[in-house]
Amino acid sequence: MEELALYIHIPFCKSKCYYCDFNSFANKDEIISKYIKYLIREIKLYSSTMKDYYLKTIFIGGGTPSFIEGKYIYEILEEVYKHFNIDNLEELSIEINPKTIDLEKLRIYKDIGINRISVGVQSLNNNILKKIGRIHTTEDFLKTYKLLRKVGFSNINVDLISGLPDQTVESILSNLKIVNNLEVEHISFYSLIIEEGTKFYTWYNKGELILPNEDEERDMYHKGIKYLKSKGYHHYEISNLSKEKYECMHNLFYWKLKPYIGIGIGAHSNIRGLRYWNTADFNKYFAYIDKGRLPIEGNETIDKTMEMAEYLILGLRLIDGVYKKDFINRFNISVDEIYGEVLNKHSNNGLLTIDGDNIRLTEKGIDLSNLIFVDLLPE
Amino acid sequence: MHKDKQKRIRNFSIVAHIDHGKSTLADRLIEKTGLITAREIHEQMLDNMELEKERGITIKLKAIRLIYKAKDGEEYILNLIDTPGHVDFNYEVSRSLAACEGAVLVIDATQGIEAQTLANVYLALDQDLEIVPIINKIDLPSARPDEVKNEVEDVIGIDCSDAPLISAKNGINIEDVLEKIVSDVPAPTGDIEGPLKALIFDSYYDSYKGVVAYIRVFEGSIEPGMDIEMMSTGKVYEVVEVGINASKQISVDKLEAGDVGYVTASMKDVKDARVGDTITSHKNPANAPLPGYKEVVPMVYCGIYPAEGEDFNSVREALEKLQVNDASLIFEPETSVALGFGFRCGFLGLLHMEIIQERLEREFNLNIIATAPSVIYKVKKSNGEILSIQNPTNLPPESEIEYMEEPIVEASIMTPSDYVGAVMELCQDRRGTFKNMEYLEETRVVMHYELPLNEVIYDFFDALKSKTRGYASLDYDLKGYALSELVKLDILINEELVDAFSIIVHKDKAYERGRSIAEKLKDAIPRHQFAVPIQAAIGSKIIARETVRALRKDVLAKCYGGDISRKKKLLEKQKEGKKRMRQIGSVEVPQEAFLSVLKYDDKK
Numbered sequence: 001m002e003e004l005a006l007y008i009h010i011p012f013c014k015s016k017c018y019y020c021d022f023n024s025f026a027n028k029d030e031i032i033s034k035y036i037k038y039l040i041r042e043i044k045l046y047s048s049t050m051k052d053y054y055l056k057t058i059f060i061g062g063g064t065p066s067f068i069e070g071k072y073i074y075e076i077l078e079e080v081y082k083h084f085n086i087d088n089l090e091e092l093s094i095e096i097n098p099k100t101i102d103l104e105k106l107r108i109y110k111d112i113g114i115n116r117i118s119v120g121v122q123s124l125n126n127n128i129l130k131k132i133g134r135i136h137t138t139e140d141f142l143k144t145y146k147l148l149r150k151v152g153f154s155n156i157n158v159d160l161i162s163g164l165p166d167q168t169v170e171s172i173l174s175n176l177k178i179v180n181n182l183e184v185e186h187i188s189f190y191s192l193i194i195e196e197g198t199k200f201y202t203w204y205n206k207g208e209l210i211l212p213n214e215d216e217e218r219d220m221y222h223k224g225i226k227y228l229k230s231k232g233y234h235h236y237e238i239s240n241l242s243k244e245k246y247e248c249m250h251n252l253f254y255w256k257l258k259p260y261i262g263i264g265i266g267a268h269s270n271i272r273g274l275r276y277w278n279t280a281d282f283n284k285y286f287a288y289i290d291k292g293r294l295p296i297e298g299n300e301t302i303d304k305t306m307e308m309a310e311y312l313i314l315g316l317r318l319i320d321g322v323y324k325k326d327f328i329n330r331f332n333i334s335v336d337e338i339y340g341e342v343l344n345k346h347s348n349n350g351l352l353t354i355d356g357d358n359i360r361l362t363e364k365g366i367d368l369s370n371l372i373f374v375d376l377l378p379e
Numbered sequence: 380m381h382k383d384k385q386k387r388i389r390n391f392s393i394v395a396h397i398d399h400g401k402s403t404l405a406d407r408l409i410e411k412t413g414l415i416t417a418r419e420i421h422e423q424m425l426d427n428m429e430l431e432k433e434r435g436i437t438i439k440l441k442a443i444r445l446i447y448k449a450k451d452g453e454e455y456i457l458n459l460i461d462t463p464g465h466v467d468f469n470y471e472v473s474r475s476l477a478a479c480e481g482a483v484l485v486i487d488a489t490q491g492i493e494a495q496t497l498a499n500v501y502l503a504l505d506q507d508l509e510i511v512p513i514i515n516k517i518d519l520p521s522a523r524p525d526e527v528k529n530e531v532e533d534v535i536g537i538d539c540s541d542a543p544l545i546s547a548k549n550g551i552n553i554e555d556v557l558e559k560i561v562s563d564v565p566a567p568t569g570d571i572e573g574p575l576k577a578l579i580f581d582s583y584y585d586s587y588k589g590v591v592a593y594i595r596v597f598e599g600s601i602e603p604g605m606d607i608e609m610m611s612t613g614k615v616y617e618v619v620e621v622g623i624n625a626s627k628q629i630s631v632d633k634l635e636a637g638d639v640g641y642v643t644a645s646m647k648d649v650k651d652a653r654v655g656d657t658i659t660s661h662k663n664p665a666n667a668p669l670p671g672y673k674e675v676v677p678m679v680y681c682g683i684y685p686a687e688g689e690d691f692n693s694v695r696e697a698l699e700k701l702q703v704n705d706a707s708l709i710f711e712p713e714t715s716v717a718l719g720f721g722f723r724c725g726f727l728g729l730l731h732m733e734i735i736q737e738r739l740e741r742e743f744n745l746n747i748i749a750t751a752p753s754v755i756y757k758v759k760k761s762n763g764e765i766l767s768i769q770n771p772t773n774l775p776p777e778s779e780i781e782y783m784e785e786p787i788v789e790a791s792i793m794t795p796s797d798y799v800g801a802v803m804e805l806c807q808d809r810r811g812t813f814k815n816m817e818y819l820e821e822t823r824v825v826m827h828y829e830l831p832l833n834e835v836i837y838d839f840f841d842a843l844k845s846k847t848r849g850y851a852s853l854d855y856d857l858k859g860y861a862l863s864e865l866v867k868l869d870i871l872i873n874e875e876l877v878d879a880f881s882i883i884v885h886k887d888k889a890y891e892r893g894r895s896i897a898e899k900l901k902d903a904i905p906r907h908q909f910a911v912p913i914q915a916a917i918g919s920k921i922i923a924r925e926t927v928r929a930l931r932k933d934v935l936a937k938c939y940g941g942d943i944s945r946k947k948k949l950l951e952k953q954k955e956g957k958k959r960m961r962q963i964g965s966v967e968v969p970q971e972a973f974l975s976v977l978k979y980d981d982k983k
Contacts, residue, residue, distance in 0.1 A: 005940075007940055007941070023941075190936045190937055191932075191934070191936040192936075193935075193936055193937065214931040214932050215931055217932065218931050218932055238934065238935075238936065239936050239937060251939060253940075254938070254939050254940045254943070255938075260940055262940060262941065266941070267941060268940050268941040268943070268944065269940075270940065270943070275943070275944060277941075277944065300944060310943070310947070313947075313950075314938065314943070317938060349908060350908075351908070364908075366934060367931060367932050367933070367934055368908055368930060368932070368933050368934065369933070369934045369935070370933040370934060370935065370950060370953060371908065371930075371933055373950050374950050374953050374954045374957060375954075377947070377950055377951060377954050
């Protein structure tokens, strides 16, 4: 038996945020119920093939899972429980938006076993929230947060973004201070990426979107991390911090290259040496499932060379880095034999710390991690 | 009988400025004479190479035989000899014109005469060809055929009163052109019984036949089994095959005075059948070759190096393959401190250079780095030694140089008169000496300048186009060498001299060029983990400095299960980009950087 993580994609939102390039849609409310039916059928399709796995974590992401009715979440998880081994299920997360959540939904979540809530907050400045297309305010978040505690959730994540328009080091630090005072268990602290296909991308390229410059953004990131660390948060991944023992187990599956499957449109899976992904198109998704087959659209075989590269690329995202002995245990070959030259180069460059058995990014290495990752990719 | 056949032969070329419709007209003539059907014409029959099509330029010339039944009831053999349309290939143009009795001059009814039209017409007139003017593109709304006719009459002095008005593109009045060729182009003369004299006007290498030489027979005849002699080298070969080019190559029993065709004789190298050479009979040789043979000499040189990860040998093999069909391309191995092993290559001109570079990349899939083009400088050292320098790196130290000379060209620039000021400014800026200016008509002038070739090969052409909104055209010829105060400009990246960027410039231009190169490199070199200083220097004196700021951030903030494939693609793209970089010391320099320093800067 091997442990497994399950991702469930809910691609619906009340409205699309300006920076968001996720596979999510506003104004597709009429197909929500149909989508849930098919999602449930996809879960069934997996039942027979997952006998040698047990679920360790489930993550319901989006989109905005809290946007759809609570009963749907209930039905989905009920179906999962029927078909998967959940004897060792430990972490069950859902993403919510402060504007689309209420007491009733939270109670349903609690009833069906959800034990971790991830709140998309992004900023605690109302003018910034408006500028980036969020539908909620700081006050909405604070209200939601109280509700979460009231219902009894004891593992809460808050997403925050640095490098947003009008943001300053001071404003981000004051946001973090609030979050710290609320004693949230987990903080995802991202730096903004301008993704293709977003409104931000268009505006940015037209020169209509003014963002903090690189130096300012790095300043926000490093000062933010420093502050949170001083308050007892554990910086465990490039963009993630948590109170002790509250690291997101589900995401650790990704970074540690452990098996996971994703269901729903556009969801990715990585299991048994194969990475594959579902179609991102609703109609194709429905059609595949109607034919009784998994809605898979593409795949990539991860050969050993690629797996070793990914192991390091993803593993080095963790602040604790990777261990040479883990590498040799997994691949039966020493990391130095294959990557010695690259690792030494970047150790000399000041991007990596090689400390006996342990390899990890330096502070500068975090900022410039792609320089290392590019060298790790196979030719 | 034979004399009778000769009377029905017409050997002609089409001359035109680029884009004036030469190749399209050739297609129409081919179509009209029923050699092949319209369906078989892939756009432009005569332009074989992919690159030629893209650039709309004919590089290698070819000949094709058309059969035309004229209105007088006779069947005529029309040999159409295609010519390259660019100044770099002037010599090839002159040789193919030498194979003809007439030239069809295509003039765009909307544009009128351009510098290259004139240059080619003069080449044709030099060969005493009958010029048959044709006004093309008459169906365009902006066509002004009468004005253009007047212009041709005024400028070239040929009668245009009954010049066919055609549209090659839409097939209008094509028959008029054919009739004109029959009536106006003289039939060849030449003694069929005399000693063989045949002019090579093109050659290429065929892996089955060896070198195939295109020839025009002027005297005597040539047939398989005959021993022929190349008059420039004295080399003797036995003819294997002679033939003509119709829709495909057709072998014939013999070619006689007046004929155009091809010959194969187990020649292994295109250098054995040099354009312009005369073929004669080994047994019964002609007493003198046909006039005009000259060995083509490269005017422009540059270094060609394999990019990172590319193999030196594959670059050499590719150059060798290109050379098989291009006797004017020369190369020899050289080494650069910055770029390692590569080749110094010589070209007829800038276009020739660009074409070769593109073919290396496209046809051979090679990643190459080309250094800045250079001309050949003559250096007289204080010890009396005279050097020819085509690689700036080889320039001796200033203290050892008594004087230097640089090549000068005679340039004619044709431009609408509105841009005279802009052109003068440009030529002055490029150290030109004004010779004279002629008005072709009220609104068009041709300006004659003497310009240093090293200014022309820099960004002159782009600058000229930019300053005249694309209306000006340029033609030039090497005039000779002149004394000049030249210096070597070096570029240092991260405190290290990069020899591949060194150029020789006039001392008055050194500061400006140094600054401009440093600025361009600053934009072209990606940011590194550390700040990268870029300096321009003459000797030990730094004359310009820029800095590529250190990279602060190159990180994927988010990477979860669904992102991995996509993020990996981003990294792969980044890695691919790195492959096109050249590691110079600790700095990665993209191939584009080498190009960017040569490009005309519109902002100036």
